Amino acid sequence: MRPRFVIGKLLGALSTIAFVVVFDFFLFRVVNGDPINSMFRGRNLTPAQLDRLRVKFNLDGSKWEQFVAYVRQLLHGDLGYSLKSSRPVATVISEAIWPTLLLVGTATLLAMIGIMIGYRAGWRRGSKFDAGATSMSMLTYSMPEFWIGMVALGVFAAGLGWFPVGGLNKPGSTETGFSRLLDQLHHMALPALVLGVAYIGEYMIVARSAMIDTSREDYLQLARAKGLRDAEVRKRHAQPNALLPVVSLSAINFGFVLSGAIAVESIFSWPGIGQQTQFAISGPDFPMLQGLFLLISAAVIVANLAADLLYGYLDPRVAGR
Amino acid sequence: MSQEVATSVPSPASIRWSRRLGSIADAWRSLRRDKLAMISLVVLVAFGVLAIITPWISDRDAIRAVNTADNPTWAHPSGSFLLGTDYLGRSVALQILWGARVSLFVGLMATLLTIVIGTVVGVVAGFFGGWTDAILMRITDWFLVIPFLPLAIVLASVLSRSLWTIVFVIGITSWPFTARLLRSQVLSVRQRLYVDRARALGAGRTQIIGRHILPNVTPLILASTTLTVPIAILTETTLSFLGLGDPTEVSWGVILNEAREKGAVGRNAWWYYLPPGVAIVLVVLSFTLLGRALESVLDPRLRER
Numbered sequence: 001m002r003p004r005f006v007i008g009k010l011l012g013a014l015s016t017i018a019f020v021v022v023f024d025f026f027l028f029r030v031v032n033g034d035p036i037n038s039m040f041r042g043r044n045l046t047p048a049q050l051d052r053l054r055v056k057f058n059l060d061g062s063k064w065e066q067f068v069a070y071v072r073q074l075l076h077g078d079l080g081y082s083l084k085s086s087r088p089v090a091t092v093i094s095e096a097i098w099p100t101l102l103l104v105g106t107a108t109l110l111a112m113i114g115i116m117i118g119y120r121a122g123w124r125r126g127s128k129f130d131a132g133a134t135s136m137s138m139l140t141y142s143m144p145e146f147w148i149g150m151v152a153l154g155v156f157a158a159g160l161g162w163f164p165v166g167g168l169n170k171p172g173s174t175e176t177g178f179s180r181l182l183d184q185l186h187h188m189a190l191p192a193l194v195l196g197v198a199y200i201g202e203y204m205i206v207a208r209s210a211m212i213d214t215s216r217e218d219y220l221q222l223a224r225a226k227g228l229r230d231a232e233v234r235k236r237h238a239q240p241n242a243l244l245p246v247v248s249l250s251a252i253n254f255g256f257v258l259s260g261a262i263a264v265e266s267i268f269s270w271p272g273i274g275q276q277t278q279f280a281i282s283g284p285d286f287p288m289l290q291g292l293f294l295l296i297s298a299a300v301i302v303a304n305l306a307a308d309l310l311y312g313y314l315d316p317r318v319a320g321r
Numbered sequence: 322m323s324q325e326v327a328t329s330v331p332s333p334a335s336i337r338w339s340r341r342l343g344s345i346a347d348a349w350r351s352l353r354r355d356k357l358a359m360i361s362l363v364v365l366v367a368f369g370v371l372a373i374i375t376p377w378i379s380d381r382d383a384i385r386a387v388n389t390a391d392n393p394t395w396a397h398p399s400g401s402f403l404l405g406t407d408y409l410g411r412s413v414a415l416q417i418l419w420g421a422r423v424s425l426f427v428g429l430m431a432t433l434l435t436i437v438i439g440t441v442v443g444v445v446a447g448f449f450g451g452w453t454d455a456i457l458m459r460i461t462d463w464f465l466v467i468p469f470l471p472l473a474i475v476l477a478s479v480l481s482r483s484l485w486t487i488v489f490v491i492g493i494t495s496w497p498f499t500a501r502l503l504r505s506q507v508l509s510v511r512q513r514l515y516v517d518r519a520r521a522l523g524a525g526r527t528q529i530i531g532r533h534i535l536p537n538v539t540p541l542i543l544a545s546t547t548l549t550v551p552i553a554i555l556t557e558t559t560l561s562f563l564g565l566g567d568p569t570e571v572s573w574g575v576i577l578n579e580a581r582e583k584g585a586v587g588r589n590a591w592w593y594y595l596p597p598g599v600a601i602v603l604v605v606l607s608f609t610l611l612g613r614a615l616e617s618v619l620d621p622r623l624r625e626r
Binding site: 012015016019020024027028031138139141142143144146147150151153154157158159165255256258259262263266267277278280281282284286289290292293296297300301304 | 463467469470475478479480555558559563565586588591598609
């Protein structure tokens with residue numbers, strides 16, 4: 001990889017983070033001119049109390065002073081205080097990250113089946129299998145994730161009673177060790193399946209078009225000319241090469257994956273980032289929203305950067321140019 | 322009469338128009354052969370007609386809570402309520418009918434805004450190049466990387482709750498895809514000989530853009546529009562479901578939001594949460610299928626996919 005490529009990508013990611021930081025400030029302090037008033041609307045507070053709150057939330061002083069204070073806080077990892085729980089936003093978010101990663105990770109593993117399906121569909125383009133797989137992926141793409149979740153809850157939890165209706169564990173459970181883990185898996189099964197179904201089409205489409213692009217390459221002709229069987233050409237020569245775009249697009253899809261979790265988590269009362277987002281919206285709890293937006297964006301930006309660098313490493317043609 | 326037409330010399334404008342009409346007819350003929358696209362078109366026209374005539378065939382007041390006190394609540398589908406009633410005794414079928422108006426309106430308006438911003442940015446960046454291009458593409462990249470739904474959520478939560486807020490939010494978050502697409506197309510059109518020729522003959526920028534660039538990217542804009550509508554409708558649904566919609570209007574997302582909050586799933590009131598989702602899937606799927614068919618008709622390079 002040329003240093004120029006790496007530095008270019010790094011600067012791009014840094015500028016995006018800077019843009020998010022400025023945008024976040026602009027949105028919550030400039031567009032929303034007097035946050036304290038809109039946050040505490042309807043509560044009987046004296047002007048003196050409001051002033052004290054302004055100092056507490058760093059809302060006194062000019063916009064420029066506020067911006068400097070806001071950036072200084074961010075650099076210290078301080079995201080302010082949640083209005084609802086009065087706890088530090090950073091703490092609330094860091095507690096919510098693990099359930100989300102667990103859920104999203106499991107769902108992504110399930111959705112990997114989509115890559116295998118996409119490879120087969122792309123290899124036999126125009127076949128019945130391809131037509132069926134493509135229509136399935138378009139159908140799942142058309143369904144809002146949370147609606148799939150509602151239907152799944154209605155059928156499997158409320159109707160058949162196979163799964164609990166939500167949460168991370170049984171309420172008030174004191175179980176420990178293995179039985180607690182089983183209970184947690186039981187609670188996670190339905191939301192993970194729902195998200196998996198929602199993601200599978202996306203992975204399938206990406207894998208399919210990667211396979212179609214790869215199948216035009218000359219080295220596949222050569223492999224066939226050598227007399228390799230069709231399955232061998234696909235497994236040994238086509239699939240490894242078709243993995244490249246899949247890797248990078250999966251990382252780029254990270255934002256899409258997290259977004260899917262927002263609505264699904266709130267359906268299943270899964271105590272992660274998505275549920276916190278839903279709570280913050282209903283407040284509205286502006287410091288929480290601000291922190292969540294910053295964190296989710298930063299995660300997606302870093303994932304994109306990692307994908308770009310990985311792609312450049314795996315495919316030197318990209319980074320060399 | 323026909324002799325007269327044959328002998329008179331046609332004006333450039335009439336040649337241009339007959340060619341355009343000819344290519345539209347060609348595109349229509351290849352689209353006609355696509356069965357799925359035709360079914361989608363029929364579904365969309367049906368939804369469109371229903372949404373337009375709703376005010377004449379039903380009364381908006383029939384689904385206002387103040388007027389439904391005498392209706393049974395949580396009623397199963399029956400002769401008097403085709404899709405049952407909700408927790409306030411409002412007809413679910415009527416809500417879906419009125420919701421179609423809001424969902425389609427927001428979807429189409431948001432798409433219009435997306436396409437306008439995307440086209441302006443894409444054409445300006447592609448045509449002028451240089452610094453203009455670099456700055457516009459940097460901004461586009463920012464918006465491409467920042468996750469779309471969280472951005473829409475923070476924007477909608479800061480602004481006041483209204484349909485136009487949702488339209489604005491979707492437009493602001495989804496234009497970059499169109500901008501990228503159009504820019505690359507403009508870059509290739511700009512290189513063509515007839516653009517050089519027009520420039521050599523003294524055509525100004527406005528004339529080149531208006532006469533040569535825009536007509537050449539119009540098919541792309543059309544396909545992109547058809548593929549943006551489903552995204553806009555899904556986003557409206559998600560935002561309304563999360564409680565960011567206009568509380569005074571009924572959209573499909575708002576119905577689903579209320580169904581969840583009032584515990585329709587736990588009560589097994591499938592007639593409340595199933596039909597709005599089916600309506601969303603039908604409309605979104607139809608737009609997607611039609612868009613893909615249009616894309617492959619208008620862009621022959623995609624045909625082999």
